[in-house]
Amino acid sequence: MSLTFDAAPLDTPTLDHSGEAARVIAAWAAAGEFGDHVAYERDRRWTFAAGVRSRIVLTRNEIRIEDGEHESTETWTGEPADALRKAVSSLPTGGDWRVYGWVGFDFCAARHGLLDHVAADAVLAHLIVPEFEAHVDADGIDTGTADPTRAGRLRELARAAADPAGSREVDVDTDTDDYRGRVATSIGEIAAGRYHKVIMSREVSIPFAVDIPATYARGRAANTPARSFLLSLGGLSAAGFSPELVVAVDAEGVVVTEPLAGTRALGESAEADLAARDDLLSDGKEIAEHAMSVRACVDEIASVSRSGSTTVDEFMEVRRRGSVQHLASTVSGRLDAGVDAWDALAVLFPSITASGIPKAPALEAIYRLEPTSRGLYSGAVMTASSTGELEATLALRTIFADSEHAWLRAGAGIVAASTPDREFTETCEKLRSVAPYVVPAR
Numbered sequence: 001m002s003l004t005f006d007a008a009p010l011d012t013p014t015l016d017h018s019g020e021a022a023r024v025i026a027a028w029a030a031a032g033e034f035g036d037h038v039a040y041e042r043d044r045r046w047t048f049a050a051g052v053r054s055r056i057v058l059t060r061n062e063i064r065i066e067d068g069e070h071e072s073t074e075t076w077t078g079e080p081a082d083a084l085r086k087a088v089s090s091l092p093t094g095g096d097w098r099v100y101g102w103v104g105f106d107f108c109a110a111r112h113g114l115l116d117h118v119a120a121d122a123v124l125a126h127l128i129v130p131e132f133e134a135h136v137d138a139d140g141i142d143t144g145t146a147d148p149t150r151a152g153r154l155r156e157l158a159r160a161a162a163d164p165a166g167s168r169e170v171d172v173d174t175d176t177d178d179y180r181g182r183v184a185t186s187i188g189e190i191a192a193g194r195y196h197k198v199i200m201s202r203e204v205s206i207p208f209a210v211d212i213p214a215t216y217a218r219g220r221a222a223n224t225p226a227r228s229f230l231l232s233l234g235g236l237s238a239a240g241f242s243p244e245l246v247v248a249v250d251a252e253g254v255v256v257t258e259p260l261a262g263t264r265a266l267g268e269s270a271e272a273d274l275a276a277r278d279d280l281l282s283d284g285k286e287i288a289e290h291a292m293s294v295r296a297c298v299d300e301i302a303s304v305s306r307s308g309s310t311t312v313d314e315f316m317e318v319r320r321r322g323s324v325q326h327l328a329s330t331v332s333g334r335l336d337a338g339v340d341a342w343d344a345l346a347v348l349f350p351s352i353t354a355s356g357i358p359k360a361p362a363l364e365a366i367y368r369l370e371p372t373s374r375g376l377y378s379g380a381v382m383t384a385s386s387t388g389e390l391e392a393t394l395a396l397r398t399i400f401a402d403s404e405h406a407w408l409r410a411g412a413g414i415v416a417a418s419t420p421d422r423e424f425t426e427t428c429e430k431l432r433s434v435a436p437y438v439v440p441a442r
Contacts, residue, residue, distance in 0.1 A: 020161075021046050021136045022220035022228075026213035027161035028134070028154060029230055036128060038100035039230040040383060041220075042391070044137065047383075048144075049100040051131025056087045056099070057234065058125040060106070060118045063087055080107055080124055081346035088384070091129060098385040101127035101233060103392065105374035108350050109367075112360045117367040126233045127382075164214035167439050170408060172204050172431040179427065180420035182369050183412075189365060190416050197292060198356035198365050201411030202427055203372050206399075206438060210406040212237040214439035215399055222437055223322040226258065227393035229381040238376055240398030241433060243321040244328070246380045247348040248391040249341035255301060255333050261293040261353050261413055262286035262327030265429040266320060277318050277325060285417040290316060290327040292415075296352045296359070297331045304344050305333030322397060322433030341390035345382075351394050353413065354378035376400060377409040397433040408434055 025039045025046050037050035055066040063083050064073045076083040091097055103125040106118045118124075134144040134154055141158055143151040179202040186198050216230040216239035225241035244258045262283070264276035280286055294312065302310040310333040319328040335344065355378070356362020366374075377400070380392035400407050410430040412423040 018044065019217075019221040022217045023161040023163070024136050024141065024158045025230060026164065026217035027157045029216075029232065030211070030213040031153075031157055033153065035131075036233050037130070037231065038102075038128070038233065038381070038383075040100065040381065041225070041228040046136040047100075048134040048136070049098075049128070049130035049132075049383075050134070052128050053131050054091050054093070054129040056084065056101075056125070056127040057123060058083060058087075058107075060109075060115060060120050060122055060124065065090065067092060078110070079346055080110055081342040084125060084127070085340070085342040088127070093129065093386075096386050097129055098133075098383065099127040099129055100383045101125065102231065102238075102376055102379060102381045102395065103345075103349065104376050104379040105350055107379060108355070108363060111346060112363050114363060114367055119373070122373065123234070126236075128233065164217040165211065165439050165442070167215070167218050167437045168208070170204060170206050170431075170435040170438050172408070172428050172435050175202075175424060176204075177202055177371050180424050183414055183418065183420040183423045185369060186365065186414040187416065187418055187420075190414065195361040195365060196357045197289065197413055197415045198362040199354050199378070199411045199413050200366070200423070201370060201374065201377065201409055204408045204410075204431060204435075206406040206408065208406075209441035210399065210401050211439040211441045212239050212399065212401055212406075215239050215434075215437055218439055219399075219434055219437035223397070223433055224320050225322070225397070227381075229393070231381065235402055236376065237401045238381075238395070238398050240381065240395055241322055242381070242393040242398075243319075243326065243396055244351070244353065244394050246351045246392040246394050247341075247344050249335065249344055249389060251387045251389050253335040253388070255305060255335055255341075255344045256330060257297050257301060257332075257348055257351075258328065258330050259290075259293045259297045259351070259353050260319065260321070260326040260328045261290040263324050263412075263426050263429065266323055266325050273325070280318065280325065280327060281316070285415065286327060287316070288417070289413050289415050290329070292357055293352050293413075294329045294331065296357050297329075297348075300347050300352070301331050301333040304335060304339045304347050306336050309334040324429050324433065341384060341388055345390060345392060349380065349392070350378055351380075354394060354396065354411070356413075374409070378411070397430065399434050399438060406438075
């Protein structure tokens with residue numbers, strides 16, 4: 001089906017909907033005409049939230065709120081989710097708002113007594129209330145704006161959206177920061193009883209400037225994400241093909257998380273993929289790792305849910321996510337009285353599958369052993385609204401860029417039965433969800 005917008009057809013060749021929609025989103029982002037933006041895909045519907053009506057930036061010690069010409073900064077203490085709840089509630093939106101943005105890995109530090117590991121200027125969260133939201137889905141394009149000039153420009157860019165330029169694959173096979181050594185250390189600490197599981201990650205620097213929107217368009221055509229996103233906020237750009245939700249809360253208070261743990265590569269052949277799937281479903285180490293993660297998610301969901309409402313809706317299904325396949329489960333509950341979506345985010349963040357078990361000692365190990373800060377990696381890209389809804393998707397399978405460089409990052413779950421070589425290989429498999437599709441900047 002060819003995309004349409006506002007009753008006029010999109011005059012580009014009819015393509016696969018996901019690829020065509022991603023090209024339109026990339027064209028809007030690449031134009032550089034709409035300011036800071038977050039594009040977010042959910043259930044094959046894309047929202048392009050752009051321009052800044054209001055902005056909230058949370059750092060280790062302060063929260064800054066910008067609203068038009070007014071700006072305020074104050075210190076915060078306690079739970080960062082409480083600070084965000086208070087900030088969005090204070091915005092002069094008449095009580096009706098929707099925010100888009102991201103929360104970084106360091107958002108977890110205060111809750112777990114680890115703020116001393118966080119730099120004073122580190123950004124824990126960056127949210128905006130956009131000036132407009134345009135949408136793309138199988139029915140076409142809704143420019144989402146009453147401004148005829150802006151609407152016309154969005155249509156023009158959509159018509160002109162073309163295939164992205166060619167990609168340049170990034171080498172991910174070199175262990176540049178002693179990842180295997182850190183895995184070995186983690187295995188030793190697990191044997192000593194310090195924790196049961198930890199996700200140890202590594203960063204791969206990209207040795208050339210990157211076109212992030214074009215990389216998003218090319219990568220989305222090759223991936224099968226739970227959610228995808230393309231953003232540029234406050235000097236950080238990212239494009240990601242998220243494999244799982246950290247948390248979703250609907251307007252009725254149903255809370256959901258989707259742990260993925262256990263991985264095998266895809267792509268050699270249909271027969272090899274099926275054999276890898278069977279191996280994944282029969283591998284004792286992978287099954288134990290997954291079951292451990294689901295148990296922890298059940299405990300976290302139950303802590304914010306009505307008694308008896310927590311259920312495992314799906315258990316140990318196999319889901320294909322780009323270059324890999326995972327064991328996947330879904331856990332849900334119904335929020336208890338006096339508990340809201342921000343409370344659920346505080347409890348479930350960061351994802352068990354991007355941190356470890358128990359969470360607090362695993363997080364301490366991550367801060368102590370990883371040589372670089374994670375930033376947005378293993379945090380979440382999120383949206384929330386005044387209706388009580390919130391959704392945060394895990395920032396994995398993502399490319400990042402700032403004014404100085406671009407990079408990829410991936411991790412693997414380390415348990416007692418892990419081996420350094422296999423865990424390094426797993427990071428390579430995950431990095432290949434993005435590494436072949438990186439488009440150099442022109």
